[in-house]
Amino acid sequence: MNELLILLSRYGYLIIFANLFLESVGLPIPAAPILVAAGAAAAFGSLKISTVLTIALTACVLGDFLLYLAGRYTGWAILGFLCRLSVSPETCILRSAESFYKRGRLTLVLSKFLPGINTMAPPMAGSMNMRLAEFLGLDLLAASLYISLFVGLGFFFSHLVSAIADGIASVRHVFYWSLLLGLVVYSIYRLRNYWKGRLYRYVARVSVRDLAAKLASREGAARALVADTRSHGYYDRGAMRIRGSVRLDPNAILEEMSRLPREKEIYLYCT
């Protein structure tokens, strides 16, 4: 604990700002432990509580504001990126949007305490055109609740934080082995996905020039079906597609297959 306090007393404000900002923009770096430690450090006199709160709030609101702007000016794109780990990214976006629209203001206030929602809420507010002043007000309230809670826990229970930190230090080797095990499991998971995915490299491909040449001839065009496999996320107002193509819902491929003509060559494209 002494080492942590020394670290925080030297670089505490920078660590707090960086941690809060990176968590706000979506990186999986939880800020709660640092906030608790900062509260404890303030209780021990290493940091000034008012400065901790100010810097933490600034970093948090700044990160959320950047995501709000990203949502405002990219629409679906940032939400699709954030939902990419979902089984069905399109469903993730649509359901999140519906839920946010109904409970948007309350969701924003509580978002910091809800894993996943804390990153989705600001760009969603931007995509759905929430007024900037309203967003900033709600976000400031949310950040204040979140930061105050954890800094307060650290400040008022600093003696417990010290005991917990000492306990963690004594079983450090368990933590390192757990981390190593986690890395090994994750690596195996990625290798497995890579091995399974190699099948998809062996699919027939066609260049846009060859496709255009085929579609330019009557016989070629009659034998071809060009299918747009982009999800709804790319269908903003004014969206365009290859002329004559039809939409093929990637989330309903098994159902769509029954309607596809087997005698035709099917050309699939996405973004």
Added chain:
Amino acid sequence: MAHILSQNGFDARVVVGGFSAWQRAGYPIEPVPQEDVVLLPRFR
């Protein structure tokens, strides 16, 4: 998707570069029909 279609007997191919390559090459495009457009709800 191409792999799934191929496994089910379809002659499926993937367009290299997708829509962006088609558009950059200057080949014909058209607006997406309104019935395919799904918009997010908006606060105002």
